[in-house]
Amino acid sequence: MLIVELVFKALARSKSFSLLFIFNFSLAIAALAYLQFFKVSIDSSLETQAKSLLGSDxxxxxxxxxxxxxxxxxxxxxxxxxxxxxxxxxxxxxxxxxxxxxxxxxxxxxxxxxxxxxxxxxxxxxxxxxxxxxxxxxxxxxxxxxxxxxxxxxxxxxxxxxxxxxxxxxxxxxxxxxxxxxxxxxxxxxxxxxxxxxxxxxxxxxxxxxxxxxxxxxxxxxxxxxxxxxxxxxxxxxxxSPNDGRDRLLRVLNFVTNFLSLVSLVSFFLGLVGLIYLYSGFLRKHQKDITVLNDLGLSKRNLTLTYLLHLFILISISSIIVFSLIVFTAQFIAPMIQKLVDFDFHFLLDYNFFMQSSLVLLALSLTIGLPLILPLLQREKQNFFKTVLSFIPFIILLLLLSHFVSPAKNVGFFFAVAMLILIILFFGIGAFLLKKFDFSGHLENLSLSLALKNIVRQKKTSLTLFTAILLCTTLFSLIPQIGSSLSNALTLSVDDRPRFFVIDAKEEQIKDLSVQVSNMGAKLENIAPMIRGRIVKVNDVDFKKLSKNNGDDKAKTERNELSNRSVNLSYRNELKKSEEIIEGRAFSGVYDSKDFSKPIEVSVEKRYAKRIGVNLGDRLVFDVLGLKLEAIIVNIRTVKWTEFAPNFFLLLQEGVLDDAPKTVLATISSGDYDAQQMLLTLSDLFPSLTVVDVKNLFESFLGLVNDVTAITDKMSLYSIIIGLLMSFIIIQYQMNLQKNNILRLKMIGVKNKTIRNSFLIEFGLISLSASTLGIVLGSIGSYVISALLFNSYWDFRPDVLLLYFFFIPILTLLIVSFFTSKIIHQKENVLFGE
Amino acid sequence: MLELKSLKKAYHQGSQSIEIFENLNFHVKRGERVAIMGKSGSGKSTLLSLISGIIKPDEGDIFLNATAYKDLKESALNDFRATNIGFIFQNFHLVSYLNALENVMLPAKVCKVSNPKEKAIELLKSVGLGHRLDHLPSELSGGEKQRVAIARALIHNPKIILADEPSGNLDEETGNAVMDILFELIKKNNTTLILVTHSQEVANRCEKTYELVSGSLT
Structure with missing residues (x-):
């Protein structure tokens, strides 16, 4: 009973702390809880509606x-x-x-x-x-x-x-x-x-x-x-079967939520760092009370229970607020998500979700609370190594959470591990560098001198703040730049792209079609024969067997799917502008069907080669309408698919399939003509022809990319707010620790201006160096990713980077200014008679 | 040297007013060592705060070296304090992120004393800490911290040292050793000392001892 009484007194008498704690933790879990809640609703709807999606068993x-x-x-x-x-x-x-x-x-x-x-x-x-x-x-x-x-x-x-x-x-x-x-x-x-x-x-x-x-x-x-x-x-x-329909929708859903899960995980991590500092500051403030209560006979066990319960109640209040908000706002947000994933899921209040969340929050209270509370009860200073060890259960809990909240397998877990490694790396390198930069004595400029000494000698705080700001800015300069790079890849050189794809044309239609298109002011281009076939053997081994035995589970599943599917084959001898041979040689010329001594040559697109697990020099056997053709891979080539020029994963040399029954694929160039009229004329003259409007197709894809980028951008801003709140908490914690030092400096005669400047320089330097490095790392990361995924259509976003470059340090300085003014005007006579 | 004339000081808590000094007069000569004793709550800390100029009297004047505090603006008073007064506290109050040398150098930097580093090293050597220059306060014992504090209080050659229970947090042996150092250096520099203490033994080292009772020094 005494425990409960103490907890409620602690809650009632530290109102501003409690409010800040609840605000910080609510923000930290809100995004993650929202995502999980909608995912549970959608998953559960998909499970029950799977048969309806397929229409049959x-x-x-x-x-x-x-x-x-x-x-x-x-x-x-x-x-x-x-x-x-x-x-x-x-x-x-x-x-x-x-x-x-x-x-x-x-x-x-x-x-x-x-x-x-x-x-x-x-x-x-x-x-x-x-x-x-x-x-x-x-x-x-x-x-x-x-x-x-x-x-x-x-x-x-x-x-x-x-x-x-x-x-x-x-x-x-x-x-x-x-x-x-x-x-x-x-x-x-x-x-x-x-x-x-x-x-x-x-x-x-x-x-x-x-x-x-x-x-x-x-x-x-x-x-x-x-x-x-x-x-x-x-x-x-x-x-x-019904699960296929469900899986297909889940893939779309995962595409949207994967990125968002990672961003919300970052918000969650930042919020937790803030929480640890905040609660650590609270305990430090009440350290004397804890000692007195212990001296008065309250056992260490009861004291531990008191503060654990206090922490759990604060966490629970935050969670109740967030869950209530979710329930209240879900009806407004659900239609937006339904539109985005194109699935009218039923909004579901899953009590399991709340139960699981409560258990996680209890585990969080224990794994954060115990390492903070126990050393205070022991009344001895714990060394750094012991402190790190005591937080291991918390780190394990975080890794497990990261694993379960991310829809794609292991993505969340690896992301959290990568973050952890980065943090360890930054702390290790940072601690080493700070030790190297330490110097004895004072510089001419006393503010700078005091600032540098604070940075170098309060390593833990300096590095925590630095690492947090660095990770934030790295991630948040990476995300918008990748988003714009992708949009850029889709919108660049639009005029060079074809306006229409012509599919399923017959060979005999091509001449008339070409004349008609030309009469309307456009050109029929990229005329490519298309023959359907299937890979049946790779190096004399049955392709289906090969796909079941080799590689990891993901590769096996993918190859198994590919081995079931037929592929489109084409033939030509020249490379296109959008292609490049990265391994092997060009075709030796037209295949001579009378000379059996030379094998048929095939060119395979790089990613497709990886997916089906074939390499340069491998022999493939194709089944083309019952006819078996053996070919050798003479080159692996890359294709710039973002240029929207039609291309094929598998290209054979000319002379092999020329007589096979085929359809023709072609493009109609962009230009100054009436596109609607072109469509009307072609559908009237060639009713069996399929004409795809590429502009519409990629505009709808671009729309999806822009939607996801916009949501992720907003989520990034949200995480930045949490990051700044965390900085606010860390700075507040650090300034409270420095309160006595400020009074001591004042007593010695150091001017208020010098003291204030020393803190502005200290936190300004940390913030500026972290955000600058973060921007550089984020930009390099986005460049590398753009080069790998979008063939170097990298979009440098100085607007976003400049915003972070100025916004984060300026806001940090404002926060520091606020706290310094609060402390600096206290009278130093409190140092007497302690 | 130091003169407090007809000082009046009261604290206000809501509608209540607590009178600390009603008409306090006090005079200390240059180089004199004065001990002030008194029960808890008798106003010893308030007296030190008034002498250091951190708080202002409600009435009366304070003079140090013939300079009246009331004639100085706040920033000038702060500069005056930094130059003329050195402090030693019961809880040492060293700046936690500065090492022994830097703590001692700090007042010299503030008062623009020439060769601060050399002087700080010399002083630290004289208090027996020549081997602890690079140590942070957290790496020093209580006695060592107080010796650093003594060196810090003396580096800029202040006219007066205000010492608040300097041996209060030390064991007897360490306390005596620290007091030996303090009195030796003060004598050497001919610095005035006002020392607040509960210890009769420490007070006996001073030339004069006053007791603060009911707002008066007797």
């Missing part, structure tokens, strides 16, 4: 029509089937009178999807309600109307036939699983699709078999069935 899809024999074979390998449908979808240029766009045409099957479905704007639903569309009717997404400038009831030409827009779709549970998910959808009846004559040889189409099993199987069991089936059916077919 299992889907088998193929780019070619699935034969009856294949269907029977699949059926024999599956559990008892309750219902089954055959789906088909394709992409096509769809035009209104004024506009044309590439869209996805999906055949509606009766009773499908088995889970989830469509909700129309008129509030009717399908399949539980609305009947199938008639042969001349279509259902469309709102985007179709927006993009083509149409309205409900308007006619719409698809292929060779005119249709009426009967319904507008508001929600579609199958939206995310689509193989061409970025395109707006048009649902059409089976008869309507036949009439349109869209499905011809060479058309990009997806054929699906949708299964509903009699038994209600859970998602993991369905994944097992999926994996078994994958092993035993034609490798050109893909098998999907």
């Amino acid at each position: 299992l889907v088998v899809s193929s780019r070619f029509p699935i034969s009856t024999e294949q269907e029977e074979d699949i059926k024999s390998k599956l559990p008892e089937i309750k219902s089954f449908t055959q789906g088909v979808s394709t992409v096509s240029m769809i035009a209104s009178k004024t506009r044309a766009r590439l869209m996805q045409i999906v055949k509606v099957n009766e009773g499908f999807p088995y889970y989830g479905g469509l909700v129309f704007k008129d509030k009717s639903i399908y399949p539980k309600g609305e009947g199938l569309p008639k042969a001349n009717e279509v259902w469309v997404y709102q985007e179709v109307l927006d993009l083509l400038n149409l309205k409900l009831g308007d006619p719409l030409k698809i292929g060779k036939e005119n249709f009426v827009i009967k319904k507008v779709i508001k929600d579609d549970t199958l939206k995310t699983i689509s193989f061409s998910g970025f395109m707006p959808k048009i649902y059409i009846s089976e008869e309507g699709l036949k009439k349109s004559e869209l499905l011809q040889f060479g058309s990009t189409a997806s054929y699906k078999l949708n299964y509903l099993f009699k038994e209600n199987l859970d998602n993991d069991r369905l994944e097992e069935i999926e994996n078994k089936l994958k092993e035993s059916i034609d490798q050109s077919m893909r098998v999907l």
Whole structure:
């Protein structure tokens, strides 16, 4: 009871400390708690909605029509089937009178999807309600109307036939699983699709078999069935279970949250450093009370419990405030996140999340509290090594937390370890350098002299502040520069990029197409033949077996996926401007099919070579429409994909595939012509042709990148605020420690101005050197990352860097000024009669 | 040398006023060593604060070397104190991040004494700490800290030393040794000493001993 009484007295009588503590810790955990909370909500929604995302228990899809024999074979390998449908979808240029766009045409099957479905704007639903569309009717997404400038009831030409827009779709549970998910959808009846004559040889189409099993199987069991089936059916077919839809969305979600998790981890770390200093200062202030209470008979155990409970209550109050804010504001923030991840998840108050958080907070109280409280009770000064050892449980807890909060495997853990190593490194090098810089005696300038001695001889504080500011500025000059570099890579030389990609053109169409494009003031360029094939062997070893046996788990999974997929092959002998051979030699010339002594030569793109695990000189066997071709890798090349010029992972030399059935890929140059008119004309003259508007495509990708960069930028600013709050706490702690020294200096006759200047120089130097080094390290880091990822489209951001360069030191000086003025006006006569 | 004339000083706590000195008169000659004794709360610390010019009397005048404190502005008074008064405290009050040499050099730097480093080394040697120049206060014993404090108080040749219980935190043997050093150096420099102490033995070393009772020195 006495413990509780003491705790409440401590809380009531240190109001400003308690408020600062709660403010600091609330800020520290807010971002992390928000992210975790939404992740739990989304994960849980995905788990329950996984079947709706797929529409069925299992889907088998193929780019070619699935034969009856294949269907029977699949059926024999599956559990008892309750219902089954055959789906088909394709992409096509769809035009209104004024506009044309590439869209996805999906055949509606009766009773499908088995889970989830469509909700129309008129509030009717399908399949539980609305009947199938008639042969001349279509259902469309709102985007179709927006993009083509149409309205409900308007006619719409698809292929060779005119249709009426009967319904507008508001929600579609199958939206995310689509193989061409970025395109707006048009649902059409089976008869309507036949009439349109869209499905011809060479058309990009997806054929699906949708299964509903009699038994209600859970998602993991369905994944097992999926994996078994994958092993035993034609490798050109893909098998999907509900978990695939979930995983696909999780990947998008992880892309958004990975970066944010790391930034929020930094905020959390900074907040904890602030918390340790703050609580350490509080205990130091109450050291005499602790000694007196101990002398009066309160046991060390009870004293420890008193301060642990005090710490836990403060942490709990902060957490309750943050959790209440999350619950209150989630309804406003959820729609923004739903839009960003393109998934209408259900907002969920998961009590497990709160329980887990409470346990973590209790562990934090113990691992921070004990190393701070116990040395005070022992009444002896602990050496540095012992202090570090006592914080090891806290460090382990941090590493574990970092591991669990980051969505990508091990990213958080490695990030925290890297931070820890950097901190140890900075402390080690810093302590060594500071020792080297120490000198005896005074300089001519007394303020500078006192400042340097404080920096050099209060190593722990100087290095903590330096390292914290350094890590902050490094990270926060790195993030915006990487963001802008990526945007830069996407927007640079836009005029040199093609405006349209032409996919699935037939060889015989190219001449007419070229003339037509030229008549409209553009050029048909980058004409490349495209042949579908599959790698079956690498160096005489079956590629599927190889992918299962070699490399780590991630590489195995990736290779296994690649070994199931067919690849696009092309041929040409010359390199493009955007390519560079980094290993090996150029092709020896055109392949002579009569000379069998020379092997076929193949060029592999660098990253693809790494993904499938092949090297220069390896022999690959391709299956091209049943024909086996053996080729040797004569070069590995890099491709600047950011230039948006069409290219291929695998290039064969000319003369090998010239006679194989193929489609042609080409580009239409950018220029001063009417792009809408170009689309309208091409879709009218070549209805089976697929024309992708590259500008729109990369603008939507750029939009996503900019959204993520903007959020990360804002999160960075948030972390900077926490970093500054931490600096405020450290400076306050340090100034309180210096209070007596200030009075001693005053008593000796050192002028107030000299004392104030010494502190301004001390913290100014730390802050300026740390932020300068941070900016340099961040810029070097962003340059290296840009060079590695975006082929050196590095965007130097002097605006952001200058802001940090001036903002952080100036704010530090203001904080120091504030505290010095507070202390410096105290009368030094308190030194008498102590 | 030092003269306190008709000093009046009271502290105010809310509506209450606590009278410390009502009409205090006190005179110390140059080179004189004076001990002031008194019970806790008798006003010894207030007296030292008044003599050092940190606090101002409500009424009356303080003169040091014929200079009236009330004629000096605050910054001039601070400079005057720095030049003319040296301090020795019960808790030593060395600047924690400066080593022994730098602590001793500091008043010399403030008062622009020539060759501060040489003088500080000489003084530290004279108090027996020639081998501890580079040591921080945390690395020194209590007796050593007080010897550094004595050296610091004397380096700029102040007219007067104010010593507040200089042996109060030391054991008897160390205290006596420190007092020996203090009195020896003071005698050598002909410096005036005002020493506040509870110890009759320490007071006996001085030429005059006063007791502060009810705001008067007797």
